[in-house]
Amino acid sequence: MTEPRIDSIAEFGRTLTENISRVIVGKKTEIRLILTALLSEGHILLEDVPGVGKTMLARALAKSIGGTFSRIQCTPDLLPSDITGVSVFDQKAGEFAFHPGPIMAQVVLVDEINRATPRTQASLLEAMGEAQLTVDGTSYQLGPPFLVIATQNPIEFEGTFPLPEAQVDRFFMRISLGYPTLDEEKEILRRQQSEKPLIGLESCSCPQEVVLLQRLVRDVYVEESIRDYIIRLTHATRSHRSVKLGASPRGSLALLRASQAWAALEGRDYVIPDDVKHTAVSILAHRLILSPESEMRGLTGDAVIKELLNQVPVNAEP
Amino acid sequence: MTLACALFSWAVGSLLGQYISLFYGDWNFPVWLYGLLFLLSFESVFYSAYVLSPRTPLTWRFLEIGLMWFLVTICLRMGRSFSYPWWAVWRAAVDKAFLFPFGLAFLTWSIAGGFGQQLSRMKRIADELGDQAASTISWEFESLALKPENSSIPLEYFLRRWVGFAVLFAGLAIAVRRSGIQIASPFLMAGLYTLLLGTGLVAQGSAYLERLATIWEQIGLEYPRVLTANWIRSLLIVSLVLMVLINVIPVDFSPLTYDDLVRFFFSLLHRFSADSPALPEVPEEDLSPPGGGGVLQLPWQADEEEPPMWAGIIALLYIVVFVGGLGMAVAVFVGFVIVTFAQSELERLRGLPKAAVQFYLAVRTAFQQAYSFVFSGFRSVKRYAATKAWSLSRSQGEPEGVYTSPSRRDDPLAQDIRGAYRQLVQQATSIGLVQKSSETPGEFGRQLQQTVPEHEPEIADFIDAYHLARYSHHALDDRLTARALSAAGSVLSSLRRMVRRKQIDRTTD
Known part of the structure; x- marks a missing residue:
C-alpha cells in the first residue's frame, strides 16, 4: 500500500461517514467524533438511553472498517475468562490449549458494560490500556487496530455496576447520541420498514489502511500556543470549584490526539483552536469527578467543560 | 484635492485683487494680502472639508470672520497710521483701504469654504452608499449627490466654478486691454491665471476620479490604479495645451498680444510690397490711464511711503506664529481637558467647547498620521530586510x-x-x-x-x-x-x- 497523504484522511472520513449514514440517520457530529477516536487509537464509551442506536452505530463502524469484529454482551454473571479466553487441557496433545475470548478482535463491542461486575470490567483494563492481553503468563498482542466500543445506559441503577474511575479514564471519548429529530425518526422508520439496513452494509476500508492513517495523524502539526491552550484547559478543570477531581495528564494527551485527528478529518495537517473546542467536551467531561454538592445541583461534566471553554483564553493573537 | 481647491481659491482672490487695483486706481494690492489670502483659503477649505458639520455652531463661523477682520486690521496698520482707531468698525466699513482687502479675504474664504463643503459632501455620499445592487450604484451615487433640494452634484459644482472663474478673468483681461490700462506685472497675472486653470482642472478631475473609485469600491471591484495614471497623463496634456493657449490668446498678460500679432503680419506683408505703408506706432499716452504714466500711479503712493515688503511678511509671520499658535495651543489644551474629563459626555457638547474638542481631535489625528507616516517608511525598510533574510535562510537548506x-x-x-x-x-x-x-x-x-x-x-x-x-x-x-x-x-x-x-x-x- 502506498503511503497515504493527509488529504486521504479527510477522504477516509467522508467515505466512512457516508457508509455509516446508510444505517444511522443524522448524527454526523457523533460519527465524526467516533472516527476521531478511531484515528487517535482511542476507545469509545457510548452512553445513552436504550434504543437510540448505540449498538447499531458500533456495528456499522466495525463493518465499515472491515477486520474482525466481536461482541460481548455484559451481564452480572459474566466472568473475566468469558472475555479474555480460557486455556483448556487438550487430552490428545497432552497440553493446555488457549481458546481466545471475544476480546481478540480488531473491533470489540462491549454492550451494556455497566452490567458486568467490576471484576469483569477490570479484565478489560490491560487490553484497553496497552492493546495486549496476558492470560496464564502469556501475552497476546491485540489488533492493530484495536478498538473497544462500549455502551452503557446511564438511567438504570438496579443490577448495574458503575465503571470505576480508572476504567473510565481509559476511555478516550464518551459520546451521547441523543434522540433523533422528528424528520430523522421518520427516515429511520422508512428505511427499516422492510429490511435491516445493517445486513447490506459493505466495508469501505481495511484495518491496514486504518493503521496507516493512525500513524499519519500523529504527524499533524501542533503549534506551541495550541499545546498551551490544551494544558490551560485541563488545568482549569483541576481548579474548578465544582470539580473534586480534574482531568489527568492522560486527558491532556487525549485532547491533543483528538485535536490532531479532528484537524486531519477536516483536511488540515495542522491543528487550530477550533479543533480543540470541538473535541474537548467528549474527551474531558467523563474524566471529571464532580463534588457531591454539584452533582446534587444537577451539574454535569459536560456543563463544566462548556463553561471552561467560554472562559479559558485562546490567545489567538498576542 | 483639498490642496488644489485651496490654491484655486487663493488664485481667484489674488487675481480679483489685481484687477480691482487695475480698475480702481485709488487702491493698490498690498503684498501681505497674498499671504493672508493663502492662509485663509487653506484654513477655510480644510476646516469645511474635515471639521465643519451641519451642527457646527454659527458662533464659530462668526469667530472666523472676526479673526479675519483682526488679521486684516493688523496687517493694514503695520507701519502705517490711520485717522481712526482700530476698533472703529463703522469707520473701517467705509474705508476702501480696509474694505477691499477684507472683501477679498472674505470672498476667498467663502469660495474655499464652498469647495471644502463639497469635498465633505462627497465623503458623506461615499459613506451613505452601500448595500446597493451593482447595477444601481452609479444611479444611487447621483441621487444621493442631489439629495439636498436644488443643489448640483459636486462634479458639476467643481466644473462650474472652474469654467465660471476662467471666463470671468478672461473677460476681465480683455476689458483691461480694451480700456488701455497697462499692467505692471503681466507675468504674475499669467502665472495666477495658469494656477487657477491648473488647480481647477485638478480639483474637477480628482472629484471625477473619487466618484469612480467610490462606485468601483461599492460594487466590490478593485479600483484600477491605471485609471489615475491615465488621468494624470491626460491632465498634463490638457495643462500643456492650456499653457500654450494662455500664451497665444491675444490678451494683455500674454507675451503674444494683439499688437504683436498685428505688427508681425504687417511686417510680413511689408516684405512682399516695398511701397506698403509703415507700421503704425501706437502712441504711448493712448495706452496710459488718464492722469498716469506707463504704470498706474496710485494717489496714496504720492503722499505716503508704502511700507516695505519685509515688514508685511514679518507681520504675517508674527500673526501666524504668535496669535495663531497661541490660539491653537489654547484650543488644543481646552480640547484635551474636555476629552480627558468629559469622556462619554462629548456628544452633548455645543458651541465653543465642541469646537475645541474637534480641534484637539483633529490635531491629535494629524500627529498620529504623521507618526505612522514616518514609521511606516521605517517598517517598510525593516520588512524588506526581513524578507530578504528569510528567503536567504530558506534557500540555504531549509x-x-x-x-x-x-x-x-x-x-x-x-x-x-x-x-x-x-x-x-x-x-x-x-x-x-x-x-x-x-x-x-x-x-x-x-x-x-x-x-x-x-x-x-x-x-x-x-x-x-x-x-x-x-x-x-x-x-x-x-x-x-x-x-x-x-x-x-x-x-x-x-x-x-x-x-x-x-x-x-x-x-x-
Whole structure:
C-alpha cells in the first residue's frame, strides 16, 4: 500500500461517514467524533438511553472498517475468562490449549458494560490500556487496530455496576447520541420498514489502511500556543470549584490526539483552536469527578467543560 | 484635492485683487494680502472639508470672520497710521483701504469654504452608499449627490466654478486691454491665471476620479490604479495645451498680444510690397490711464511711503506664529481637558467647547498620521530586510514548504496576515463586536460574517489564511497572502464605513 497523504484522511472520513449514514440517520457530529477516536487509537464509551442506536452505530463502524469484529454482551454473571479466553487441557496433545475470548478482535463491542461486575470490567483494563492481553503468563498482542466500543445506559441503577474511575479514564471519548429529530425518526422508520439496513452494509476500508492513517495523524502539526491552550484547559478543570477531581495528564494527551485527528478529518495537517473546542467536551467531561454538592445541583461534566471553554483564553493573537 | 481647491481659491482672490487695483486706481494690492489670502483659503477649505458639520455652531463661523477682520486690521496698520482707531468698525466699513482687502479675504474664504463643503459632501455620499445592487450604484451615487433640494452634484459644482472663474478673468483681461490700462506685472497675472486653470482642472478631475473609485469600491471591484495614471497623463496634456493657449490668446498678460500679432503680419506683408505703408506706432499716452504714466500711479503712493515688503511678511509671520499658535495651543489644551474629563459626555457638547474638542481631535489625528507616516517608511525598510533574510535562510537548506516554528515568527508574509487580523479585531471592536479572549479566530470570523454578510466569502478566505499563518508550519506564498490581505482590506473598509455611518448617525441624532 502506498503511503497515504493527509488529504486521504479527510477522504477516509467522508467515505466512512457516508457508509455509516446508510444505517444511522443524522448524527454526523457523533460519527465524526467516533472516527476521531478511531484515528487517535482511542476507545469509545457510548452512553445513552436504550434504543437510540448505540449498538447499531458500533456495528456499522466495525463493518465499515472491515477486520474482525466481536461482541460481548455484559451481564452480572459474566466472568473475566468469558472475555479474555480460557486455556483448556487438550487430552490428545497432552497440553493446555488457549481458546481466545471475544476480546481478540480488531473491533470489540462491549454492550451494556455497566452490567458486568467490576471484576469483569477490570479484565478489560490491560487490553484497553496497552492493546495486549496476558492470560496464564502469556501475552497476546491485540489488533492493530484495536478498538473497544462500549455502551452503557446511564438511567438504570438496579443490577448495574458503575465503571470505576480508572476504567473510565481509559476511555478516550464518551459520546451521547441523543434522540433523533422528528424528520430523522421518520427516515429511520422508512428505511427499516422492510429490511435491516445493517445486513447490506459493505466495508469501505481495511484495518491496514486504518493503521496507516493512525500513524499519519500523529504527524499533524501542533503549534506551541495550541499545546498551551490544551494544558490551560485541563488545568482549569483541576481548579474548578465544582470539580473534586480534574482531568489527568492522560486527558491532556487525549485532547491533543483528538485535536490532531479532528484537524486531519477536516483536511488540515495542522491543528487550530477550533479543533480543540470541538473535541474537548467528549474527551474531558467523563474524566471529571464532580463534588457531591454539584452533582446534587444537577451539574454535569459536560456543563463544566462548556463553561471552561467560554472562559479559558485562546490567545489567538498576542 | 483639498490642496488644489485651496490654491484655486487663493488664485481667484489674488487675481480679483489685481484687477480691482487695475480698475480702481485709488487702491493698490498690498503684498501681505497674498499671504493672508493663502492662509485663509487653506484654513477655510480644510476646516469645511474635515471639521465643519451641519451642527457646527454659527458662533464659530462668526469667530472666523472676526479673526479675519483682526488679521486684516493688523496687517493694514503695520507701519502705517490711520485717522481712526482700530476698533472703529463703522469707520473701517467705509474705508476702501480696509474694505477691499477684507472683501477679498472674505470672498476667498467663502469660495474655499464652498469647495471644502463639497469635498465633505462627497465623503458623506461615499459613506451613505452601500448595500446597493451593482447595477444601481452609479444611479444611487447621483441621487444621493442631489439629495439636498436644488443643489448640483459636486462634479458639476467643481466644473462650474472652474469654467465660471476662467471666463470671468478672461473677460476681465480683455476689458483691461480694451480700456488701455497697462499692467505692471503681466507675468504674475499669467502665472495666477495658469494656477487657477491648473488647480481647477485638478480639483474637477480628482472629484471625477473619487466618484469612480467610490462606485468601483461599492460594487466590490478593485479600483484600477491605471485609471489615475491615465488621468494624470491626460491632465498634463490638457495643462500643456492650456499653457500654450494662455500664451497665444491675444490678451494683455500674454507675451503674444494683439499688437504683436498685428505688427508681425504687417511686417510680413511689408516684405512682399516695398511701397506698403509703415507700421503704425501706437502712441504711448493712448495706452496710459488718464492722469498716469506707463504704470498706474496710485494717489496714496504720492503722499505716503508704502511700507516695505519685509515688514508685511514679518507681520504675517508674527500673526501666524504668535496669535495663531497661541490660539491653537489654547484650543488644543481646552480640547484635551474636555476629552480627558468629559469622556462619554462629548456628544452633548455645543458651541465653543465642541469646537475645541474637534480641534484637539483633529490635531491629535494629524500627529498620529504623521507618526505612522514616518514609521511606516521605517517598517517598510525593516520588512524588506526581513524578507530578504528569510528567503536567504530558506534557500540555504531549509526544506521547501516546511520550516520550524522560530522562523515562522520571522516570516514577513505571516506577520502581514496576523497584522491584518489584529486590525480587523480592532475595527470590529469599534462597531461593538468585541472578541472575547476565549473566542477562537474561527468563531470571531463567523461573528464577523453575521455582521457583514456581504463579505462572507472574503472573511472565510481570510480566516483560513490566518489559520495557516498563525498555526501551521507551511510557507505562505505571495499570491495567497495578497488575496488574504485584499479580502481583509475590503472587510476593513466596510467596517470603517459602518463606523463612519455610526458617527454620522450620532451627529445627526
